[in-house]
Every structure is written in C-alpha cells, then in structure tokens.
Amino acid sequence: xxxxxxxxxxxxxxxxxxxxxxxxxxxxxxxxxxxxxxxxxxxxxxxxxxxxxxxxxxxxxxxxxxxxxxxxxxxxxxxxxxxxxxxxxxxxxxxxxxxxxxxxxxxxxxxxxxxxxxxxxxxxxxxxxxx
Amino acid sequence: xxxxxxxxxxxxxxxxxxxxxxxxxxxxxxxxxxxxxxxxxxxxxxxxxxxxxxxxxxxxxxxxxxxxxxxxxxxxxxxxxxxxxxxxxxxxxxxxxxxxxxxxxxxxxxxxxxxxxxxxxxxxxxxxxxxxxxxxxxxxxxxxxxxxxxxxxxxxxxxxxxxxxxxxxxxxxxxxxxxxxxxxxxxxxxxxxxxxxxxxxxxxxxxxxxxxxxxxxxxxxxxxxxxxxxxxxxxxxxxxxxxxxxxxxxxxxxxxxxxxxxxxxxxxxxxxxxxxx
Numbered sequence: 001x002x003x004x005x006x007x008x009x010x011x012x013x014x015x016x017x018x019x020x021x022x023x024x025x026x027x028x029x030x031x032x033x034x035x036x037x038x039x040x041x042x043x044x045x046x047x048x049x050x051x052x053x054x055x056x057x058x059x060x061x062x063x064x065x066x067x068x069x070x071x072x073x074x075x076x077x078x079x080x081x082x083x084x085x086x087x088x089x090x091x092x093x094x095x096x097x098x099x100x101x102x103x104x105x106x107x108x109x110x111x112x113x114x115x116x117x118x119x120x121x122x123x124x125x126x127x128x129x130x131x
Numbered sequence: 132x133x134x135x136x137x138x139x140x141x142x143x144x145x146x147x148x149x150x151x152x153x154x155x156x157x158x159x160x161x162x163x164x165x166x167x168x169x170x171x172x173x174x175x176x177x178x179x180x181x182x183x184x185x186x187x188x189x190x191x192x193x194x195x196x197x198x199x200x201x202x203x204x205x206x207x208x209x210x211x212x213x214x215x216x217x218x219x220x221x222x223x224x225x226x227x228x229x230x231x232x233x234x235x236x237x238x239x240x241x242x243x244x245x246x247x248x249x250x251x252x253x254x255x256x257x258x259x260x261x262x263x264x265x266x267x268x269x270x271x272x273x274x275x276x277x278x279x280x281x282x283x284x285x286x287x288x289x290x291x292x293x294x295x296x297x298x299x300x301x302x303x304x305x306x307x308x309x310x311x312x313x314x315x316x317x318x319x320x321x322x323x324x325x326x327x328x329x330x331x332x333x334x335x336x337x338x339x340x341x342x343x344x345x346x347x348x349x350x351x352x353x354x355x356x357x358x359x360x361x362x363x364x365x366x367x368x369x370x371x372x373x374x375x376x377x378x379x380x381x382x383x384x385x386x387x388x389x390x391x392x393x394x395x396x397x398x399x400x401x402x403x404x405x406x407x408x
Contacts, residue, residue, distance in 0.1 A: 011205075012201070014205065015198050015199055015201055015203075015205070016199055018195075018198050018205070019195045019196070019198045019199035020195070022191040022192075022194055022195035022198065022337075023191075023192075023195040025191060026188060026191045026192045026195070026366065029188075029362070030188075030362060030363060030366055033358070033359045033362045033363060034359075034363060036355070036359060037138075037359035037360070037363065040355065040356065040359065041134070041135055041138060044134050044356075045133065045134050045135035045138075046133050046134070046135065047133060047134045048132070048133060048134070049132065049133075049134055049137045049356065051167075051171070051172075051173040051174060051177050051354070051356075051357065052172050052173065052174060053174060054174035054176045054177060055351075056350065056351030056352075057351035057352075057353065057354055057355075058351070062348055062349050062350070062351050062353075063349065076355075077355040077356070078355075080355035080356075080358060080359045081353070081355050081358075083358075083359070083362065084184055084348065084353055084355070084358050084362070085348070087184060087187050087188060087191070087362065088184075088187060088341050088344045088345060088348065089341075090187070090191050090337065090341075091187060091190070091191060091337035091338040091340075091341045092338070092341055094191075094337070094338070095209075095212075095338060098205065098209060107269075109268070109269065110206060110209060110269070113209055113210055113213065114209055116213055117209060117212045117213055117216055117338070120213070120216040120217050120220060120342065121216055121338070121341065121342050121345070123220065124216070124219070124220045124223070124342050124343070124345050124346055125345040125346075127220075127346075
C-alpha cells in the first residue's frame with residue numbers, strides 16, 4: 001500500500017514536469033519565431049515569394065552551426081529557424097525528462113523503452129546528415 | 132503579391148487551419164498541406180515541412196494541459212512511440228524515392244480516411260480485463276472523469292503496435308501527425324477509452340513528427356518564411372479552438388468540415404493523377 005502511494009506521487013510529478021516542459025518549449029519557440037518573423041518582414045517584406053519551385057534551403061538554415069552563425073550576423077531567417085529548432089527539440093526534451101523520471105521510479109522496463117525511442121530519434125538526427 | 136502580403140494571408144489561413152483542426156480533432160497539420168499547395172501553389176515539399184512544424188506546435192501546446200490532468204497514458208504513449216518513431220524514420224527515407232504526385236495522392240486518401248474517422252463513433256467504455264501483454268508492459272491505467280477515477284485495461288497490444296508503425300511511416304512520408312490512425316490503433320484495436328486514446332495520440336504526435344522533422348530540416352524542406360506564419364497562426368488558432376470547444380456543439384461543424392476536407396482530398400488526388408504537383 002505504502003509502495004503504491006510512493007509510485008503514484010512520482011507519476012504525478014512526472015506529469016506536471018512533462019506538462020511544463022511542453023508548455024514552455026512551445027511558448028519560447030513561438031516568441032523566438034515572432035521576433036524573427038517581424039525582423040524578417042522588415043528586411044524582406046517587399047520581396048516576391050518563390051515557393052512554387054522547390055530549391056531546398058541553403059545550408060545556413062538546415063544545420064545548427066549554420067543557424068548559430070546566422071544568428072551572430074543578426075539574420076532574421078536564422079532567428080526563425082532557431083524557433084523551429086526549439087519547437088522540434090521540445091518533444092525530444094520531453095523524452096529526456098521522462099527518462100530521468102523513470103530512472104527515479106526505478107522502472108527498468110520503461111527506462112529501456114524510453115532509451116530505445118530516444119536512440120531512434122538520435123539516429124534519425126545524425127543519419128539524416130548523410131542522406 | 133509581395134512577401135508581406137503573402138505572410139499575412141498565410142497567417143490568417145494557418146489560424147483558421149489551427150482553429151478547425153482543434154475543433155474537429157483532426158490536428159493542425161492536415162489542413163496546412165492543401166492550404167499551401169492548392170491555395171498558395173507552394174511546392175508540396177515546403178508544405179510537408181510546414182505541416183510537420185504545425186503538428187509539433189499543436190501537439191505540444193494542447194498535450195501539456197491533458198498530461199497535467201493525468202488523462203494521457205504516458206507509458207502507453209512511450210511504448211507505442213517505438214513503433215511511430217521507427218516508422219517515421221522509414222517514411223522520411225521513403226520520401227526521397229517517392230515522386231511528389233504519389234505523395235499528393237496518398238495524402239488525399241489519408242485525408243478522406245481521417246475525415247471518416249472523425250465522424251465515427253468511438254468506444255467510451257473501459258475494459259475490465261486486459262490481455263497478458265498489457266500487464267507485462269504496465270499499460271493498464273486509470274483516468275479522471277466527472278464521475279471519479281475510472282480504471283481501464285487494454286487488449287491486442289501487438290495489433291495496436293502494428294497500426295502505429297504504419298501511422299509512423301505515413302507521418303514521415305506525408306508530414307502529418309496521422310492522429311486518425313493513432314486513434315484507430317488505440318480505440319479499435321486496443322480498446323482504450325475515447326478520452327485517453329485521443330489525448331495520448333495527441334501527446335505522441337509531437338515525438339513522431341519530431342523524428343521526421345529532424346530529417347526534413349536538414350534536407351531543406353523547412354523554409355523560415357513559411358514556418359513562422361504557420362507556427363504562430365496554427366498555435367493561435369488551436370488556442371482559440373480549445374477555448375471554444377467547451378462552449379459550442381461541434382457535431383454539425385464536424386460534418387461540414389469533413390465534407391469540405393473530402394472535396395479537397397478529391398482535388399488533391401485528381402491533381403496528383405494528372406501530375407500537377
């Protein structure tokens with residue numbers, strides 16, 4: 001009975017923690033995207049959109065080093081891409097926090113399952129570079 | 132049409148997409164692709180990138196509330212994410228070899244299926260006896276309702292897992308959350324109660340989409356000029372939707388919206404067959 005109670009409390013803690021991670025991740029990425037977006041419209045607002053033809057984005061917006069370099073130069077597009085990266089990182093971060101929570105709960109089965117999910121995503125992240 | 136005008140119109144479109152997606156439960160991503168391709172003549176690959184970003188935004192935004200209330204089954208979601216993320220990686224790889232018009236046709240079919248799933252009646256009752264695997268994997272849980280805490284068990288874990296893999300592949304290939312297939316896996320196969328299956332599906336969409344978004348970002352599918360109005364518009368729309376949902380009856384709205392979606396889907400399939408992408 002006592003053990004059951006302890007388990008419930010930590011599950012509840014995990015729910016609150018994951019809820020907060022998701023909320024702040026979305027909030028921060030939204031704010032970054034708005035700042036970058038306003039700056040982007042100021043810089044490029046009178047240009048003509050060219051999205052009917054697919055070119056693929058240049059390396060500057062597709063790698064973390066490219067985005068960070070652009071940020072240093074105050075480029076609006078890279079600020080927006082930083083917002084996108086934060087948004088994509090939010091659910092991945094959520095998995096990381098769940099992993100920690102399962103470790104604290106000593107739930108070995110779910111530590112293994114969470115690690116598996118995390119490694120699939122990391123594989124996708126680094127495997128994607130070579131494709 | 133200059134970029135400022137394009138952005139403002141897209142912002143408005145994304146807002147309506149987020150609103151409609153949240154009111155009907157279809158999610159923000161599915162409406163973004165036809166909006167961009169048919170409405171703005173944007174290349175479908177940019178549209179897929181934008182839809183993935185929109186899916187992550189709406190999933191994370193609304194999931195935070197349901198997780199805190201304890202409705203979402205985190206263990207079930209985590210276990211099934213093995214299937215959806217590996218499926219998503221396969222889908223993102225397949226996308227390189229799949230011609231865009233095939234992607235458009237598949238998307239249209241998926242859209243019609245999603246519309247049909249939205250109108251379908253869902254299971255409300257909780258199972259009292261689960262399968263052996265559901266105990267081993269600790270998937271059975273409970274959730275709060277107005278009448279108090281309800282315990283539920285689930286069955287056919289293998290069946291649910293298989294459907295989730297397909298959902299993952301389609302998500303990676305088409306850039307959508309595949310919420311409809313996720314609900315099918317949990318609702319029809321595993322018999323998870325409706326409230327739990329929809330919120331857990333929503334919770335999983337973010338991770339599934341992130342698994343393929345990391346590939347698409349590196350491949351240059353995500354354009355900042357499209358991404359920012361889409362993120363902001365869809366988030367604002369989904370937020371308005373979640374507030375409205377408490378006050379209005381969405382039954383007729385769902386029927387009207389699903390009919391519209393089906394017409395759009397037929398249009399996409401037609402254009403796909405005639406190589407207009």
